[in-house]
Amino acid sequence: MKLLENSKFEAINNALSMQTGDSAIVGRIESYSCKMAGTDKALYKRFTSETNAHDLQALSPPQGFMDMSPNIGRGSNSGDENTVLCDTISRKSLFYLIATLNAAFEPDYDFSDAKSHEFSKEPSIQWVMNSVHSNLSAIGGDQFSALRQALWIAINDEINLNECDIYSYNPDFNSDPYGEPGCLWSFNYFLYNKKLKRIVFFTCRAINSVQMNASDSSVIGLDFAMEEGGMV
Template sequence: MKLLESTRFEAINSALSIKTGDSKIFGRIESYSCKMAGNDKQLYKRFNSEQGVTPHDLQALSPPQTALGLSPGRCQYRSISGDEDGPLCDTISRKTLFYLIATLNAAFHPDYDFSDAKSHEFSKEPSLQWVMNTVDSNLSATAGEQYRAMRAQLWAAVDDEISMNDCDIYSYNPDLASDPFGEDGCLWSFNYFFYNKKMKRIVFFTCRAINPIYPLESGFSSDFAMDEDEDETY
């Protein structure tokens, strides 16, 4: 997965590093090309090394964590073909699943390795509006006016980069042992993938809020922590 440089995203990412009275927010939006090269091709062959597996084989996803009445990691049953007896949950092709895992590896390298992530750790979101409402709700509740002032700019930049209405949107919802945001003090976090199949591109939007009394444990936020230290010297 190749990171696509974006000055608009860089500006938004700086604005998404927010400190309030009772929390710190660390957000990041990045764009990746799905065109595989070099190491990606080798990893993809290894990913599909199971006997009989093809890139088009379907894997079951978990329902979105925000779905009413359903717990993460559980689904009811109906077949993919529409019969009454089979999985009702959404599915994903092996190839698309690989893109999501490769995006995580690129975004969190070298601190984390997601190569063993399974399809049930991901969900397909029901709609763009659902995702926007969730992001807006979390950030508005925590950052208030600081987020509301940048909201329009943020969503316009994402839409210009990926054409959100043409995307399938997935989320990564791992167990605590696999969660890069699973450290003590994390108030909330989300990891969304906007996947535009025609553009062969993924925009990854990851964000978390932490209680500032807890020390930072992830390299994800080290740059912001450094900026804070520098600011305090003036």
Template structure:
């Protein structure tokens, strides 16, 4: 997997770090080429020792509260398999998802043992857009409202959303790179365009300023400042 340069994504990423008073939103969008060369080819060969590239791997159901299996539509891009979207993806596609995680979080995390059940195939683009917008609007308010149209326009220009299959990474706590104490919520979406051989990865989390993990990017002085501010407010109230 190769990280592709994108000036529009870089500009948006600078606006995806948002402080809201009691928490901080930290997000980023990245574009990756699925064209394999060198090390990727060797890793893919090892990955497929247990099965051929087009063997189907079982996935977990999508992380939705109100989507019934009979309402799941089929992929617009014609991915492998005849079952509902939540059921499976090819082993080759699974390799792309894992390789994207490895590239995005290197060198701190290794996802080589990640399995198909750690991923879900999302039922529709509209659902994912609504889920992202709801999470970020509730957490960041006006700051995200101004960014929202630019964000989705940039993603669409990069990956052609209508031609994508969308996957999410939903690990258990031990495998979650955002599993540290202080992380309130997170999401990890992959927009995979098979024709373009490209994946756009959108990852985001909300971190409590009162229980910030060491690698959250939140300075200790920020935490102290917020704590002192609340302390003085409490004394004034009293």
């Protein structure tokens, strides 16, 4: 995956760093081409070694929105009223999402072994926008209100929102790159335009700065004590 330069995104990313009282928001938007580089090709070959690239993989329901996803419902033709029909994704498209995570968080994290059930397909762009607004407005307030329109205009100019499938990454705690103490919430959205062969990755988290600073201080204090005691 190749990171694409976008001056509008750079300006928005600076504005997505917000501090209000004891809480802070840290976010970024990045655009990636789905053209595979050398390391991507090797990973893709391993990723599809035992399956066809077009095989469908089951996704988890969108968090908190199971009843409204268009492809999720009770099965009526299977004879089992409790059958749940899940959204699916091709093996190739799933690889693009995983490769985007690797590119966005390298070299600190490796998502090569991520599974399809850690991802969800979002019902609509409006649902995603509402979710983003709800989270960011609660902490960012007027700072986010001033940024809101420019943010979605920039994203639409880059990816054409009406042509996108939108996915999210919802890992367990052990796989979460934002699993540090003090993280209040986080989201990871992929806006995937197959026609453009491009993904816009929108990731953000809210931090309780007091709790995080206390955690950092305890780690620093432990390191100092270990050095003083000759344990390092």
